[in-house]
Amino acid sequence: MAQIEDPPCSDLQRQLTLFKCGRTHLFRVRTGIHESALPPETKEPILLPQSNITELFILHVHELNHHCGAEQTLIELRKSVWIPKGRSTVKRIINNCCFLCRRNNAKPFKLPDFPPHPDYRVNKPNHPFEN
Secondary structure, X not given: OHXXXXXXXXXXXXXXXXXXXXXXXXXXXXXXXXXXXXXXXXXXXXXXXXXXXXXXXXHHHHHHOOOOXXXXXXXXXXXXXEOOOHHHHHHHHHHHHOHHHHHHOOOOOOXXXXXXXXXXXXOOOOOOOOO
């Protein structure tokens, strides 16, 4: 669906060595691990372009993995899909869209510096009951 809305440009096709799968008619990425014993969806992941569907999929994988960090989410994503600029996209989505992670990673409120005490509170009076 995301590939239909935003098909990859020719520069991206050349850079990522994309090809169209015969069965699904989706663009896949040729990786350098063809000879490995990994599953075929890991060897040739599906390309997910920048779109709202991709953002929702990233959040879904992030939540399935119990709100793990951006690196672990990217590792889980790369088992089946390839996202251009993946690391920065995953970081941006997690930091901006996952409210639970935003709340857990929030910095505490920084109190402002206390002002100095006024002179009449610091200096000792000469006589009692002068103030």
